[in-house]
Amino acid sequence: MSQRLQENIVASVLLCVFVSYIVITLTFGPNARLVPLPIASLGLIFVVIQLIWQNLRDTKELQIDLLASLTGQVASEHKASEQKPTNKTNDKFQRELRAIAFVTLFVGLIVLLGPIAAVLIFSIVFFVLTRHFTLVKALAVGTGFTLALYMLFVVGLQLQLYHGVLQSFIAQ
């Protein structure tokens, strides 16, 4: 996927967010919408300008926007180029998907089993999958770390633990 297409997708999603926000805001009373409505409208104008601007510019200058060029500032962080997808970009995309999958897995485990059991399972699985530790070492490090967190949050801070959806199913 080219850089321009990615930028357009992000800007389009934002456009939808701003439009939806404005539509919902219109259902509120005058006091409740006094600030949200103008802010969302301004945001919408900025997104529309951004969307038009990024499609008029040369792809090499994709990160330099209208205001940046007017003020003479240049966005420094990304030097975008409309390259055809290479193995490197494909690999990066795959790593992004894997990272999001890891986060989703972790959150899923927390909802299902509660935070402490989820930390234990996730840390061991992560160490083993990334081949950083052997299974035995991963078990030892994961258990030690979970115990440390348990001591800090449950014993030290007296956090009321959530035991997960699974436990309520079993209890029923």
Place this chain on the structure above:
Amino acid sequence: MFEAILAGLAALSTPQAILFMIIGVIYGLMIGILPGLGGIVAIALLLPFTYGHERAATLALLLGAHIATIWGGSVTSILFKVPGAAKSLALVFDGYPMTQQGHASRALGASATAALLGGLMGAVFLAFSIPIVRPVMLALGPSEYLMMALWGLTIIATFSEGSLLKGLIATSLGIMIAYVGMDPVSGTPRFWFGNVYLLDGISFPVAMIGLFAVAEMIKLYVKGGAIVDRIPGEEKSSVFDGVRDALQHWWLVLRSSLLGLWIGVLPGVGASVGGIAAYAQAAQMSKTPERFGKGAVEGVIAPDATLGANEGGGLMPTLAFGIPGGESMAILLVAFLSMGIVPGPQMLTSELDLVFSMVWIIVIANILTTLIGLSISSRLAKLPTLNPNVMIPLVLSVCFLGAFATRGLVEDVLVAALFGIIGYLMDKYSYSRANFVIGMVLADMIERNLHISMGLYGNLFVLTRPITLAMLIFIIFTTALPFIRQLRRQKSMTTSSAT
């Protein structure tokens, strides 16, 4: 005033405050030394622990950790050529060449001492600025505070790093997110989609954990490979050579600290700009500028003194006006609000002892950081490798447990994860996360003060209040100034090319 100074110190002499300060500094050093984490992540992870303790002790934990991360970030720049945070970038230029030449300990010693001296100057500045700022603050009403918040937003959006238009979009998004939940003025539930959880609004600490800590872990995983991998060489100098260097260059330390204070006070001009500006002025004013970039100790001293002083300067507008200078100050402001500390006139009147506690914390935390830093510098110089595969599951676990601990709601874990993904995408596509956070923090101030102003002075309060009107003109002027300058520059370039 003198009583408040003593009361501020007394509040820090309890066993809990002393313990929290030590924990904060050690934790801050550890997080700061790990590249990819840095001060913002450090404070975001501490946010769940800000409830139910002595206020001074909690501040000691937060500010202690924040101050320690500054020097921690310098360590990775000097040793591994990997800045712990964007603000430590300037330390790479001469710090890393010093390490390559076998002077890592000396560079770390100079860096720690310069940060200490800068930090002390920042604390002194904060203490002295209070009696000056107090009468000004007491003279301002809600309409002027509204203008201050608007000025904060526009100046941050205009001067922030990266794409300006995207910065403005991020600011709008941040404000919009802050309005999820019950409207405190009209009592209208907003953007709750029939979900009771959303009625309480998005928890700021949870959003911060997601936006910064979770997002950084995703970034670290996507980047892959070892963060640093090097073979430590033989050391040719000691930590005390560095301490001597910093003391000998006292004039450079003073100049750089003053620069740090100035940059800290200005909203939107982040510490990352400060570090680079300090390096540039050190090189420009040096008698031997050709040594810069090749391992000149002045190139380490100047940025660290600026970064140290920046905190004291940055705390002044944060505490006095509720306008954070940058993202780290915005997260500190979130922590203050969650502790019930409301910036503004009350802060410098009835809460004056707490402000002086903060001044003392800056002093003590800087001294502690330097003492610990100097004692571990020689060991750090031999640090060979850091691997993200150990850090990611550990930090993610703390993030999600921390998010859960803020209110004991599992939904907060989901929100932290969602904001983590949003934060990663914002960073990837240059939508400033700093602007988003500052928008979130200032949203309530804008709405509350607008309603109060309209109630007190009528709908046309901008025209009837002369100071408010003057401030509005100032906002328009400062927002338009960069554009006018550029237009003039373009015009003069066209004229000169025509002739």
